[in-house]
Amino acid sequence: MRTKKILFIVHLPPPVHGVSVMNRIIKNSTLINQAFSCDFINISLASGPDDFRKHRLLKYIKTCLVFFKTTAKLFKNSYDLAYITPFPFGVAFYKDALFIALCKRFVPNIYLHLHTHGFKSAAKGPFKKRLYQKTFKSTQVICLSQRLIEDIEGLYRGPISIVPNGIPVINTRNTYVLREKPLQIVFLSNLISGKGVLLLLEAFKNLVLKGFSHQLVIAGADADITRQQLIEYTQKHQLESRVKILGPVYDAQKHELLQSSDLLVLPSNYDTFGLVLLEAMQFGLPCIATSFGGIPDVLGDGRGILLKERSVGAIEQALEELCEQPELRLQISQKAFSYFHEHFTQACFEKRCRDVLNGKPETLVYL
Secondary structure, eight states: OOOOEEEEEEOOSSSOOHHHHHHHHHHTOHHHHHHSEEEEEEOOOOSSGGGTTOOOHHHHHHHHHHHHHHHHHHHHOOOSEEEEOOOSSHHHHHHHHHHHHHHHTTOSEEEEEEOSOOHHHHOOSHHHHHHHHHHHTTOEEEESOGGGGGGGTTTOOSEEEEOOOOBOOOOOSOOOOOOOSSOEEEEESOBOGGGTHHHHHHHHHHHHHTTOOOEEEEEOOBSSSOHHHHHHHHHHTTOTTTEEEEOOOOHHHHHHHHHHOSEEEEOOSSOSSOHHHHHHHTTTOOEEEEOOTTHHHHHTTTTSEEESSSSHHHHHHHHHHHHTOHHHHHHHHHHHHHHHHHHSBHHHHHHHHHHHHTTOOSSEEEO
């Protein structure tokens, strides 16, 4: 049987963010590279998280160069399938839509893997809605969760494969222990306002005023919020001894931070799945997060605390509840650790992706 030939047009690191990390896993996957003949084109343009929405001449020049490179590959090769991970809004969507339109002229099957939420809200107005509908037409969609299907209602009709994210296993034993107070609370993500770091800081400040004795560590790369802004906030509210502001942490440093912490908080309306939640789960670290996107699939059924609303008050309540109930933390740790190894490993993700690209998805729904 002839090996299926696939062109992957994807965002790869740098910068490091959820979509680029998952695309790198696919690119480096032995399972996928053995199953298919794969070519990859990197369409990342940003230099870092703080550069995502900036308009620079160099970005447009790079887009043109990558477009010509893609066109040349499409002329030279006969691909069975193109795999693209589009962003839902702004110039990034128009760029991705251009590549999707190009591939439709050469490739019989187009798969769109949606890692980000916001397509429905971005497609406001008759012109934009028609553009989004045209972009989705004659494609096959992959979603991270059935909860995210509503984001493309009215824009797409057809089969949807469900492929949750998965990450490499680096820890096979749950080493989470109940420590003496003060506990260490951690926020670990790029400093994007939608991820809720300012809400967490305000909630933590209010709890300290009530006598809260614990510590907060914030780690992440500058984006629309900077490390300096957070430092100035802690100075203004006299929190320097209680809040530690780090820059981005990776690999061993990140794993050490997760292992040394007692709980993780992600009050985000930006993350559709939250890779950092998976990273925490494999260390048995209890998590508090918003009930947004596919996050309930990750932390539901007692595997974490889902905020009733994305507010300072809700974060305060969840922090008090989890910090004051050690047995609850231990129970969450055990459930989260087991569920991660059953459902959210890199091996699970690679197998699901391979099966979808082979036309044999594990979970298929229709819209």
